[in-house]
Amino acid sequence: MHKPISITAIASISPLGKSLDEAWKSYQNKQHGITEKAFQNTTALVAQIPLEAKQDIETLRHSDSKYKSLDDTVLYAMYASRNAIKHAGWTGSDNFGINIGSSRGATQLFETYHEDFLKNNKAQTLSSPTTTLGNISSWVAHDLQTQGPEISHSITCSTALHAMLNGIAWINAGMCNKFLVGGSEAPLTSFTIAQMRALKVYAKVKLEDGCHTERSRSATTYPCRALDLDKKQNTMVLGEGASMACLEVGETKNALALIKGFGYATEILEHNISISADAKCFQKSMQMALGNTNPDDVDAVVMHAPGTIKGDMSEFNAIKKIFFNKIPALTTNKWKVGHSFGASGMLSIEMAILMLQQQEFISVPFLENKNIPEKIKTIMVNAVGFGGNAVSILLSK
Template sequence: MSRIVVTGIGIITAIGETADENRDSLIHAKTGIGKARFFNSRYTGQLPFGEINQSTELLAEKLGIENNIATRTDLLALHAAKQAIIDANLSKEDLSGNDTALIGGSTVGGMCLTDEMYADANAAGISNSPYLTSYSNSANTSFLQRYFNVGGLVNTFNTACSSSANAIMYGARLLKNGLAKKVIAGGVDSLSKYTVNGFNALMILADEPCRPFDSERKGLNLGEGAAFLVLEREEDASGKRVYAEVRGYGNSNDAFHPSSTSVEGEGPYLSMKRALEVAGLSPEEINFVNAHGTATENNDETESAAMLRLFGTPPDFASTKSYTGHTLGAAGAIEAVYSIISLQHQEVYPSLHFTQAITATGLSPITTYKQKNLQHIMSNSFGFGGNCTSLIFSKM
């Protein structure tokens, strides 16, 4: 069976608009969470956010998108996908080939335009809204397909906060099954009144920078961002720079509750276990876990319980959501990029704002930057609806 390798990466988050900028912030423990400048909501001044420090207009201008039909979500996706495509040196012919697939993941999609969507959903008669085909959570993937003229299979996942992890898993499987020769896979979400009010109604937004795995954690911060990977089979990537192997992936449904994880972390345990099975690895071979680590009461305790159950003594782990905030559907892809650059540079990045372990589990994330021999990194993404996905990236 062919090995699936990463030949291109692209990313934009609150801590940088390239992989290098993101790495620099991670090394220097520079968080992107703070006061939002561009996001317009009643909560803008009250809650911290992981906002990308650029207006939608500037993003459009820098990407050379002149018309006003692209949403912020579309633009963030384009920014990251374009980087990944250039990085992997995909030509126009590569992109338009029937065997190049584009797989996205998003939860908010075009609903970052909450007010516009409200107006159009309730409008009577004729509307001149330019956004009528922009609201769906797959609109950003179609936007990319048209921009790059991608010729093969196109898909979008929405499994809530594991969406883009599933997009990467699906992309790797398309290659393994011979249904594609090149895959662009990732995800995007932007700040939206929709999700801010939803998470606020669930009372899981912290009014301070989030503290993943801390016993006094108060909830999550919402963030925004996008990341895409270019995946190819090893034999098709000869001569190319190869970042890492997509070694394993596992998916499970926790089957417990629509918006919280079971106490014993059954879904997280099974997704991690299945990823190890696909990778052909034993738990002790995992050198680092990029945890889901949202800093909610429920997630951090149940994810810890699942790690304890699977690993006995878990390897080093951290949550980069203390830098980016929770980027929802984009988180799986963003954290995939972080796992890949960790492997590339043989270093791990500290979790921020942690002081004291959760009493029930006693697990502490790493809190200082360190260089470390890394062969295999696991990245977790868990979402509403019970959707749990774990990915394993390995050094080539």
């Protein structure tokens, strides 16, 4: 880190709700937001944004004739971005940078347009401009009336934290003083569910009894067993949502948290998921993020933990390698909100900021932590995507 960077606002729309207050209230209980949803030819467990939030998105969709043709991925990003810059006190005239990513982009809209093409052998007029991945940041820039740089990208499930890396880089380079960064995802479609099931990582609608140890709660209580290190089957569940953070140069008076360090690494592709048993990519990214920080000073780690056997365990093994003297308190939010692909990393940042602000550790109901901190000063946040693209962000109060 060459320059101190403050996170001056963060906003989201997710199964937790549509504000920081709603998110914190949701974190105070042990309930999850996972429900069974019917698709065209199947049913699946998913985590959806609440009904009131959906109504707000529909209001946004019909607020401008140009917005009616946009995918939920873009609308979620616009909604969260509006709230983020409002809390930060930014205006469009600030010409801040924008970097918003998505693993899959306009998922539902693309599938709808493609289905129509197969039937009619003709593409609709807006099928290309409304489904290209680059339209997320472009539409947000239009909506916020800013003229700064705008970047959209996909680095699968570490997309949002890579957006944060880009914002940090631009600010450190002196090319921008402010950057809006985050991720947005609306992946709850039958084809996306089918793809995850084909990988054999998705949670079953009705989990088999007796697939966990006696000390774990029943399988039906928590369909996604993210960070249940004793699970015998994969339990990933897809979620939807968006989360945006406002980055500013320096240690500002209104900072919610300071970015103390950052790290990144990529593993050599050896198989479809490409993450080693001890997640060497995470070992490198966490070590880089720590820099000169003593690992013993890290109070908690918000893990990527997708709810798969290998994914959860490999990250845990990497943490044991880096924090060999004292394992920090470990947590994740995917058992509650599902895995929102490109948006998931920023939702984890939001979780970390809430813990720093409220000075309360948010636990996983089926994981025992021995080192829950009385005071929370420093938190590591992890994300990784297909191809072993790992990012670690170190936050301090």
